[in-house]
Amino acid sequence: MLTRIIKRGGRKIPKSDANELYPHGSGYRNSGSGSSSKVTVNHASRTTIPSPTNTTVQQSNSHALPPASSVSDPIVECLPHFRDVASPDRQALFLRKLNLCCIMFDFSDTLKNAREKETKRQTLLELIDFVHSGSSKVSEPVQEELIRTISVNVFRPLPPASHENTGSENVDPEEEDPYLDPAWPHLQLVYELLLRYIVSSETDIKIAKRYIDHSFVLKLIDLFDSEDPREREYLKTVLHRIYGKFMVHRPFIRKAINNIFYRFIFETERHGGIGELLEILGSIINGFALPMKEEHKLFLVRALIPLHKPKSIGIYHQQLSYCITQFVEKDYKLADIVIRGLLKYWPVTNCQKEVLFIGELEEVLDGTQSAEFQRCIVPLFKQIARCLNSPHFQVAERALFLWNNDHIVSLIAQNRSTILPIIFEALENNIRGHWNQAIHGLTANVRKMFIEMDNELFEECKQQYLEKEANAKVLEEQRELTWKRLEAVAAKAGADGMVMVN
Template identity: 40%
Template sequence: MGAEVEVVRAPAPPAGGKRRSTTLLHLLNLEKPAGVFVFTAAAGAVKLPPPSPEPEAESLIDKIASCCRVFTFAASEHCADERDLKRARLAEILAAVRSSAKPPGLVLLDHRVMAALVKMFAANLFRAMPPPPPSACPLSAEAGGADAVGAEEQLQAGASSLLPSWPHLGAVYDVLLAAVAASDAKSLRAHVDRRFLTSLLALFASEDPRERDRLKAAYHALYSKLTPERAFMRRSMANALLRFTDEATSSSPSACSGGVGEVLEICGSIINGFAVPLKEEHRGFLLRVLLPLHRTRWLHAYHRQLVYCVLQFLHKEPALAGAVVQGVLRRWPVTNCQKEVLLIDELEEIVDALDQRHFDALALPICNRIARCATSSCSQVAERALYVWNNERFLEMASSGEGTMERILPAFVASIEANLEQHWSKCVQQVTASVKALLQQVAPGLYDRCAADLAARRAEADAEAAVRAARWRRLELAAAANSSSTDVPRAEG
């Protein structure tokens, strides 16, 4: 038999204004207003209730631990039921984590739950990336047909880049995003270390665009929460971009890997939050990391994000325009027409971001390069360079600057006259005629003077060429005469 239990009813509190009691009985009376307490006859002491269990948290931890098993989704893997069960458990974990962010949360993300979540993230996400195919390029979903492969081959390559395990990976990324949103910064710092962040950044090498997109959102959310680790995360992204640039320039087999576009999108959001004046570290990121990215042959895959980052720097500190223009012109392609079109677009956007003073200082190198592109044998490059004059901002600053038109127009006049005389494309000749009519309307006297100077230089060059040709003919005749006079016939033996 168990110990005898005696039920004692507490006496009623005394009437009157006496001093409030602090005895244990009084405290118990406050706890139990009905005045019923249970004492054991053996111990003779108050039996305190045990701590309330947390069945929700324990169940959640068990579900998280069961999701650490990774399935390959191979045809030979006969465990479809277990895969479906894991997917259902991931959905339950996601619902529980999201509910913890809504007060009052059903399950608090305490230390044990967060430790189990981080372990589950590492088991499912962190893996060795397979080498890319020889014809692949970074961000193959955005690259288009740059390598002139067939449309059917491109579709097959895009389908092969999709991960078969995405039903599990996508759910894991959803849980990661929900956990970052529901956790406070202190809890994240206790469980997400630099090794976890480095492994997360390495996942941008994935060929699946869906994974890179979710990873971009998760990495940026961690950057927002982990304030002490922001400098480390910026350095990590800079190192990843530099490594890609070096590998792409050296034609390394692994040069095609790396989600450069997604990393640059994160960088663009970070640059947008930089304070003015910029720190030297941030200027160095522009000059030593972003500008060298212009020289890779995969520029078309991430050019839009790269231009956004560069323009953010120019909006915050216009004095960097000279270094940016110089860096772009230094990395101008020689035979890649697609890159030339992209860089002309970038120069035009840079001009839109400048004021009149900075444009006047940079107008000559920019316009000289555009004028050279206007005579390109590639019709797309030539037309794109000529269409710069359709930009109202460019035309306004070129015509209103003091002495700017006098410095930039001679190069354009030479390109226009050369196109009208000898360019093979009829479309380029038509666009050139339209630009000529525009310039004659904007600066009629100046255009005529530049055309006259060009004709005089051509006549002078033709005269010099004629003199050189006559001199060479005289030298050839003299050499032939000297050779004939010294030629002695052999004596017959």
């Protein structure tokens, strides 16, 4: 039990103060109404903030986080609204409200410290509105304390993943229910405060980069492993804004994301935020200048293409495919590298993953020029032929749908003399023996297209196929005859042995 009860102020916050927030922050608009509480909490272990008339802030290392305050025995001090104090005193009041927001609560118990939690929520709303309004420029010492307060709240140990709780490593991440952090209504406001600070026109980049430094950014990126999709969505927005506004951090952010991908691909194959990180990269790649730097091409080869390897690719494949196609659209000469990379990681036994690969392959081929296409024709269509004959009808169907793409059909038509001999046998096998009738119809359409492209070439391939089939039949007959002869010899040897024994 708390030794003192927080007294609520009589003044209510106007709806505009609570509701006029960033679109991503809409979730906290209905997280509670109630009147605004003009309070702060002082602790014996924490120095009281000076009064508004005489405020000084001790400069400190931005990497060190202040300890989170305890709520065991709070001492309540009433604080006014920003609009109720003179402009010169608002910076000091801002600091005192930040001090209140450093108090941490247990959100797993909704009844515990409910009034204090509401006080902190209302205070965060006031801070967000103050930063968003830009009515008063935030001084450098206050900016430092703002980032430290945000750090105290968001940089915390993430709860264990569901597979760590159950001890099961074989759970499909796509089938797991998303974890929803009970503290999110509170964390969302903290993220919103950070976002408003970053996008504010009053924020001086030269000053802000002292506190939103590499250490801060790295800790922010580490939070992408959160199991709560709402937190990852906010992190995506915040990191994207930092990347856009703090040019000095761009190479570092790309490298940090790179390292997360390496750990995911080659070590853990477990990370909650790969999709969100890829979404950010999709926008980054879209802004790459031409000619493309070698660093970016290496990132494609060493990180993006190997991301096709993990079993959980279905979770982030859409974002990955977008990044890959962005590279090809930026520089069509990369198409051969991408196609060969897809073939390298092509799934052998996972049919659903194979369907995803074929879909991505179509998008890449749609941006491929003839010269790059010709470099990879043979290995590419050997793989497509295997897909055409897949007993899984969705794989065969998706491969046959490639002929519905006009650009791909145009490339095939230009190189039909190389392609048709590779896939002719697969087409004939489908017509003769595939169990799915829809595959029969789609295969017939593809055969018809080849006949219309070059009937003479089609008949030549057909003749070669029939000769190969006849030769295979002769070889099979010879094998059967040889086997019968061996059986007869063995039987005779056995009979002779019996006679000698008798």
